[in-house]
Amino acid sequence: MRVFSGVQPTGNIHIGNYLGALRQFVELQAEHACIYCIVDLHAITVPKDATRLRENILDVAALYMAVGVDPKKSIIFVQSDVPGHAELAWILMCNTYTGELSRMTQFKEKSRGNESAPAGLFTYPVLMAADILLYDADIVPVGSDQRQHIEICRDIAIRVNNRHGKVFVVPDGRFLKEGARIMSLDNPTAKMSKSAENPLSRISLLDDAAKIRKSIMKSTTDSDGIIRFDPENKPGVSNLLNICSAFSGLPIPDIEKKYEGVGYGAFKKELAELTVDALTPIRARYDEIRRSEALREALADGAERANEIAVRTMARVRDFFGLGAKR
Ligand code: AMP
Ligand code: TRP
Numbered sequence: 001m002r003v004f005s006g007v008q009p010t011g012n013i014h015i016g017n018y019l020g021a022l023r024q025f026v027e028l029q030a031e032h033a034c035i036y037c038i039v040d041l042h043a044i045t046v047p048k049d050a051t052r053l054r055e056n057i058l059d060v061a062a063l064y065m066a067v068g069v070d071p072k073k074s075i076i077f078v079q080s081d082v083p084g085h086a087e088l089a090w091i092l093m094c095n096t097y098t099g100e101l102s103r104m105t106q107f108k109e110k111s112r113g114n115e116s117a118p119a120g121l122f123t124y125p126v127l128m129a130a131d132i133l134l135y136d137a138d139i140v141p142v143g144s145d146q147r148q149h150i151e152i153c154r155d156i157a158i159r160v161n162n163r164h165g166k167v168f169v170v171p172d173g174r175f176l177k178e179g180a181r182i183m184s185l186d187n188p189t190a191k192m193s194k195s196a197e198n199p200l201s202r203i204s205l206l207d208d209a210a211k212i213r214k215s216i217m218k219s220t221t222d223s224d225g226i227i228r229f230d231p232e233n234k235p236g237v238s239n240l241l242n243i244c245s246a247f248s249g250l251p252i253p254d255i256e257k258k259y260e261g262v263g264y265g266a267f268k269k270e271l272a273e274l275t276v277d278a279l280t281p282i283r284a285r286y287d288e289i290r291r292s293e294a295l296r297e298a299l300a301d302g303a304e305r306a307n308e309i310a311v312r313t314m315a316r317v318r319d320f321f322g323l324g325a326k327r
Contacts, residue, residue: 077302084310
């Protein structure tokens with residue numbers, strides 16, 4: 001089975017991203033041929049500073065490698081390094097209805113009817129479909145917020161296949177387990193997010209020990225002093241239990257038992273140390289990889305391997321559509 005997923009080159013990757021997505025990307029590479037693409041063309045649907053974007057691309061690639069995505073096993077590459085993505089997106093756009101794009105909730109939320117919303121924001125899902133179909137991917141692991149985008153990708157693939165023959169593999173979404181949904185530390189009823197204003201609301205994978213301790217010690221709990229998993233009534237404590245379980249591997253009931261009669265302060269202190277211990281080796285590997293030539297080599301090699309697949313797909317697509325003079 002071939003697995004494909006795309007990740008935006010944004011900063012502030014946090015433990016929610018790690019536990020909810022990255023860790024599963026690492027697990028998938030044990031069983032499947034995985035392709036992980038850093039989607040810089042998607043990133044520019046919102047204006048970006050050029051220097052910053054290039055840095056973010058390298059940061060994200062290094063972070064993937066630091067958590068265990070192995071560039072020898074999996075392909076890690078940057079979307080714009082393979083020209084087939086933009087080319088296939090155009091062909092797919094000619095097979096996508098404006099009506100179906102205007103029903104995309106992400107577009108509606110981001111554009112809010114604004115006349116100066118970029119057209120790229122509107123056609124974003126078509127570029128995403130091109131990413132997936134270019135590699136004949138069978139499985140696409142994504143967060144459940146991407147459900148609609150996977151659906152339109154399947155619809156486009158099926159439509160083209162009905163018109164032209166067996167052009168594309170129709171992919172399946174694999175929606176990441178929401179079990180470890182990590183909530184914001186200062187407002188545990190909202191998801192931990194990259195963009196929240198208060199940096200203490202999240203633990204970024206690259207935070208130092210002092211920042212990790214501060215975020216956990218200051219996290220919002222409640223006043224009844226009992227360490228019990230009850231997301232409805234005790235969202236703050238439940239979130240800390242979730243984090244504790246994810247990093248220790250212990251089931252939540254075992255943790256509740258272990259901390260029976262213990263105060264929040266002592267529990268938080270131990271959780272902070274557990275989190276520091278889990279993230280310190282990731283940060284050390286990241287620092288090394290980010291500075292190394294190996295990072296650029298991995299991305300160059302990834303782009304080459306991805307491009308080989310893409311070129312074959314594009315030759316097939318051009319043939320099915322009757323494009324070009326060469327055969
Ligand atoms: P995003 O920050 O939206 O780019 O998230 C990338 C992926 O990380 C998502 O598709 C989710 O699977 C996962 N993710 C993001 N935030 C969280 C969170 N707070 N808890 C668990 N998983 C998350
Ligand atoms: N839209 C996805 C997100 O915001 C990123 C993405 C782009 C993607 N292309 C993809 C995900 C292809 C999976 C497959 O998370």
